[in-house]
Structures are given as C-alpha cells and as structure tokens.
Amino acid sequence: MIYTKNRYSDTLIHQLLTIGGEYPMILENRRYDICYVANYLRKSRAESMEDLEKHRMILTELCIKNGFKYVEYIEVGTSDSIDMRPKISKLLKEVEDGIYDAVCVVEYDRLGRGDLGEQDRIKKAFQKSETLIITPDKIYDLNNDIDDTYADLKGFFARQEYKMITKRLRQGKVVGARRGDWTNGIPAFPYVYQRYRDKYNEKGLVVNDERLPIYREMIEKALSGISTQKIAESLNQRGIFTRRGNYWSAITIYRLLVDETHLGQIISNKTRGSGHKHKRPNAKNYEAIPKSEWTIVENCHEAVKTKEEHDRIVAVLSSRKKIPTRSRKQSHVFTGLVKCAKCGHILTLHLVDGNAYVRPCWYTDPLGNKCKNSGILSDALEEIVLKEISKYQSEIINSSEPVDSQQSDRIKVEISELENLLQKYKKALETVNDAYELGDYNREEWQTRKRKWQKLIGQTENELYEMGKIYQSDRSVTDEERKQNLIIFLKNIRTMTDHVQRNDLYKTVIESIVYLREGNTIDVKIDFK
Template sequence: MKDKMIKHVAVYLRKSRDDGEFEDVLSKHRDTLLALVSNKNWTYKLYEEVASGEKIESRKEMQRLLGHVEEQLYDGVVVMDIDRLGRGENKDWTLIKDTFLNSDTLIITPNKVYDLDVDNDDVSFDFMSIFARMEYKTIKRRMKQGKEAGAKKGIWTNGKPPFPYYYDKNTRAVLVDEAKRPIYRTIVEKYLNGNNLGEIAIWLTDNRIRTPYNIKPNGIDKGWSNVTVQRLLLSEIHLGYITYGKTRTKRGQVEFVPEEEQIKAIGVHEKLKSQEEHDAIKERLVKNRLMNPNGRRNLFPLSGLLYCEKCGCKMQFRVAYSKSKGQYWNTLCYHRYKDGSKCKQKGKALDEEFFNTLYDRVIQLDSNIIRDIEMHNNGFADTKAIIEIKEAELHKESRAFVKLHESYEEDIITKQVFLERKAVRTRQIQQLEKELEDLRKLVVDESS
C-alpha cells in the first residue's frame, strides 16, 4: 500500500568526511538508490553532499532537504540507511523526526519503508537513531586513535595539507605540488631578503596566485593576506615535522592544547626549508612585533637626500605600478606655496636610467643601495617565473577538464554534477589563458 502512494521522492546521499569513507562510496550509493527509484517508476530530485553527520548546522544540503520536506514537496525521502540522515545530538534527531512526521513524509531505504505514524516504525526509528549515535562515537574514537598512531610515525593525518603540499590518494602520501614549489620558495626568499608580509601578499595577489585559504563559496579568490603569508612562513610542516592535537573541542568550545600534550614527530614528507631559514624567519617576526610600527617601515635609501629643483623642498617617495614597468619607486614633490598653489614639479620614476645617472655622479655608492636597486628591478625575472607557474596550472586544469568528460561518459557522475563542474573548470581555464596572455605581453614590453 505504501509503494502505491509514492509518486515523487527526494534522494539524499551523504559521504562522511569523518568516517574515513572512500571516494567511491557516494557513487555506489547513488547507483543503488537511483536503481531503486527507477524500478519503482518514481520521479525524483537528488541531494548529495560530503559532510560529517554529527551536526545539521554544518550540512547545507540536509538543511535544504528538511526545508523542502517541511513544505511537503515529496512523498518520501530515499536514503541508504537511517544513519545517512544523521548521527548527531538528540536535538538534531528530534528535528529530523518532527519534520518527517508533521509533513507525513516517508523514509525509504532499500530494505524498508518507514512511516513514522505507525508505532512499530516510530520505535524502530528511535532505536536506530540511538545506535547511529553510539556507532558515530565509536568511529570517532577509533579515528582519533588511528590519527595519533599515524602522527607518531610521521604520517600526515590532519586532513588537507598546507600549501604547497597535496595528499596523493593512490600512495596515501603527502607530496609537493611542483607547480607551487617555486611560489613557496619565493615567499621564503623574499621575506629573508627584506620584503615584509604585506609586500609579499600584494605580490602574490597581483600575480593572481591562488590562495590556500579564504576562498568564497562562489569560487572567487579574496586574495592573500598578511596572516596567510605569516602562517606559511612559521609552519613547521615545511621544516619536516608533523604535529597533531594542537586544538581540541570541549563542550562546543575550541581550545588550544599545551605544547607538551601535543604529538610532534619527524614526518615522512619532503621538507621545503632549512632550520637556519626557519630560525631567521622567527627572529625577524619576533623583532617586528617588538619594534614600534613606525620604526619597521621600509625607508627608501634616498630618503632625505633628494630635493625639488623648483621649490627646494624634500622629495617624497611612493611605490607605483604599471603593466610595462611592474612595481617601481616614484619620487614626487607635495609642497604647497603660501597662496595654496601646488609645486609644478613632475614626478620621476626611479628606474634604471635614473640610478645609472646617479651612480656616475657619486664616487662611492653604498652597497645597501645597490642591493635595493637590484631587488626593485627584478620584475622581469619574476614575470617569467610566474608564466611558468601559470602554464603548469593551465596544463593541470586542462587534464582535469578531460577527466571530467570521461567521468560523465562512464556514468561516474550525473549530468547535473557534470554541468556544474564543467562551468567551474571552463571559467578557471579561461581566466588562466587571459592571465597568461597579459603576462606574455608584459614580458615583450619589458624586453623591448
């Protein structure tokens, strides 16, 4: 009788991040449930997500599904098992049960159809919710024990590794993304050579290097921040260590764990900086924290030495940017006369021609000035390095685009998922192609 009443259903799929489930779990469950729906000749709408089952507040698709169930859009919801709906706290199970009960919506699994208006089904649902919660706690405990044991052996167990590493699912090892390796090394070298966190963040953002964090849900990159750069510079993972248990959740609040209670071991992954570099980075960061902000600003070597030819006042300096020159220093006169009029002195770009002329007029040039000149005139080399990085990214995106088509042709993903992922990949490829076109033009301008 229940089957005859069912015409239109929702199909809900969830692969847990916390239970160590493999990538093909979602695909297998999808095939099973869609075969069931097809055999019954039901129409359906698909909801699927990769999320922990502990809290509904962190599961966007589940929230959307419950809203639609409450609106009585479906005769039933098809799931692999009751625990796919949740494994969380009692209040979450109460919300799920009340939503299905009040909307007179059935819960359908491959083995049974649950009608919560029926006493036996209602009791069965309550028992299964308790077992699901117990099972989830057991799994979490075992997962924690496994992560601790892995960390002691130097194995990465903390989810997604930091930039520029990635997790290889085939070898289950943390490897270095070769396209990102030179970016990380440039960050370290720039900081050790005197660039501050803000300058490095601007350089990365201006060159459209994707950030490892701070990505908006719509896929728009917000750009690099000082904090992101500092995290990468201070990370001991790049020094070759694995640290597990830096934080813990207690009564819903996240707290930091004392260092002596954390697990720290030499990792099996490749290290990307030396102990000497790490110590130098820490020393400079500590020094910058102790100094007054005004005292650690980068002063241009010629500050206080250049005077305006028209009014005789000291010239001021600022950093400017153009596509042809890249980032460069510019000197300007901001003096105003008593009548309020501004000095008519034009700004001067402190380019190679300027410094060559200055060098000819000065007998002894301070070695620090030479170093700063070289640092501010290395844009051409930076541009060529970025082109290589972008070409590697484009090659990677193109391969992913091909694999996406293959997954759709082999029925690994649905048409809806294919179209969504295709749109994202297409935008990324077009963006990279545009960036490469602009960078190549810039190289031509700089070399001409």
C-alpha cells in the same frame, strides 16, 4: 502509488526490537498516497564517490519502479551535525513545509547519526508534516508508534557505530602521527602526499620540485624583511598562483612561513575541542594546547628550510605585529621605527607642506591620562639617528670584545618577566586546587577558576616559547654580520631617495628609535639589532 501496512502482534514487535532485524511490509488499514519524493544521498567518511553513485542508482530505480516524481539532494560531507550539512538543513526545512510526500534514503541512518537532540530534530520535522521515510526495505511513518520506536532503535545503533568509527579514526590519527605518517589532510605547499616522480615516501610527504623554488623565494624575501603582502603581490603579478590556481594572500604566505612542517617535522596534539561556527551543542570548546605538550616527530620528510631560517622569520613577523597596521605601509623613512619613550607606543608620521613630521604621542591610558610626548621634524630626527649609528659603528670596529645586541638584552628581560608571571599563575592554580580540597569551593566554582588559570598558564608558556625563538634568532647574528650591515647602511643611506627602500635599510641595523621630547630637550636612544 498506494502502500499499506498491517499491525504486528506484541510478541512479534518484541522479537524484532530485541534482535534489531528488518521486518517485511505487511498490510494495514491505513493507506499512503505517495507521488512527490526527495532522494537524499550522503557520502560517509569511509565511502568513495563510486559508492555514492551506486546509492543514487538504487534510489533512482526505486522511484522509477514505483512511479515517484523525485528531486535529488546530494551531500558530500562527514559531519554528524545538521547545521554543518547544508543539504539536509535545506531538505528538513522543505519537509517541515510539507513539500514532499516522502524522503527516500538507502538506509534510515543516512539522514543523520547525531546525538539525541539532532535525531529528535529530524523526527519532529517528519512527524509535523506527516512525511514518510522510504528505504529499499521499508517505509517509516514516524507518527506510527511501531515505526517511531523502530526508528529510535535504528538511530541508537547508528549513533553508537558513528561514535566508535570517529574514536578509531582519532586514535589512528594520533598513532599515525607518532609513527611519522602524514595524517593532517592536504599537505602544505610545496609538499605532495607520498609520491612525486621518482620520489616516494610511504604514508608521508615528498617535495614537489617545481614548487620548491617558489617556496624558497618566499623564505628569502621574508628574511630580507619584505612583508607577506608584498610577497603575495609579487607572485600574483608574475602569474604564479596557488596550487588551486587562486591568487596568493598575505595570510596564506604567513601561514606557510611559520608552518613547522617545512622543518621535516610532523606535529600533533596542538589543539582540542571544536572551533567551528556551527559546532554541536555538546562539543568541547576550542582550546590551544601549550607547545610544551605538543607531540613532535622529527625527520619525517625532506626539510625545505632550516631551523635558523624559521626562527629568524618568526622573529621578523613577530616584530611586525607590534607595528600598527597603518604604519606597515612604509610611507616614510621612519615608519614603524619611532617608539615613544614614555608609553612605548609606535609613533606615526604625517606630511605638512611636503615635510614629514613625527606626530606627538596622544596615547591615553585606561585612567584617561594622555602621554603628550611632543613631535619632531623627521629630517631633524634622522640627523640625530645617523650620528648615533656612526658612533655605534665606531664602538664595534674599535672594540675587541663581543658586542651584545641590545635587542637580546631586552628580550632576556621580557623572558624573565614572563617566567615570573608563569610561576605566579601556577601558584594561583595550586591555591585553587587546595581550596577545593578544603571545601572552600563547590565543584562548579573550582572548575571555572581552574580553567581560568590553566588558560593563562598555557598562553604564558606559548609566549615564552615564541620569545625563546626570537632570542635564539637574535643571538645567531654575529658581530661581523652587524659590522657588515652597518657598512652597507652608511654607504647607501645618504644616496637613496625612495622612502620604502630607506625604511628597509634602517630596519637592517636598528630595531627601534626610542624618542622623548620635553620642550626643547630631545633624547634619542636606539635599540640596535
């Protein structure tokens, strides 16, 4: 099919660019031979799949009417970045290779509403290969000065419209979250959006009663010390899969366990910037916002776990993070429990001729100094530990005074150290700001140093928040509960033969075994829960 266009007068061009209106195809001496085209369809954020189908019908009729042979590229996505839209990325590569005579779109801005760099990238691909852009109203030849200028104008207005839409969406999301509306995408398991059977929560979440027992099983197992990997394996083995029919994974279980949405809350303002692998060049760097600055709205929907349960789970999972990955397999009775008194690192165990040994500590500090805490036979260490546990039980039973958890005392010390560190960081930030005001730094140096201290302050505040949760969780364990745990422990520890079960039982009463051996002198201190 042959298309031709005429040149406009300078006066008409000025009028068209001023009002931004469409102009009809007018004949020109230049001819375009169009046979092979690509139809590019993209669903924008505000559109439905029905809208996409209507656009597809328009382009299909356009091709049939003009005798074009066409290939379809359908993209369902909302990003303005080319790198985050695989279909347009592939199409531009084929356009650069000169595969098509033209690309058909319902509107010029369907190709992209990105920044000037993105739009220039699109234009260069079409100009280099002399590929046309066809809409139902107009043909764009970007090697023609008039069309090139007009395309720039269309791109400018499209970009401004996109920025306004995204700004309103962000504002709407923030306002909605503060009203208690759910604005965070697909709800976390076991919730659904708005309605489940006879339950209804306008713009909010409701509990799926069929999924709730599965979630509560996760909670109960996590509270009993079972790892997220074991929980996932148990569900998968019984044919209980995720909402999408996939296998559960340890990371999915972990995220559900620590998600505070399950407390009936909606939390916003947790991060800023983009952490995407292919983020736009002008996008702000991803940054986690300190928990003290989060926006938290309470009582937005039905809670499926208590605050006490949540804090205890966070404490359990945080303690597991301190144990080396290989030590979490629970291969031996003391796996993940024996801590070096010299350097604080977890000691590993190994088998020699059927006997389990605690390995010597060979941790090397940054200066190359080795720890060299000697090892011990696991059975010998266990006899010492059992005597200490029996002694501790007697002290609790015979004492009329409350027995504070050693774990709580240690956490209080860590909290105090973090608070002191936080004050130092805040003072350093004040010093940097003062130095900038006095002219000691230029603006770029000041911003670099300021970001450094702000990041450290945020990280320390987050650590304090987590440590506070762990402390409160530990304080919630009563002396009576400790006594009962010790009774159960001493009643069963000698008769159990399975290493995993014995390891779990030890973890109900002790936090860690602080071990030191120098020659024949052995010193063991136990941090009780």
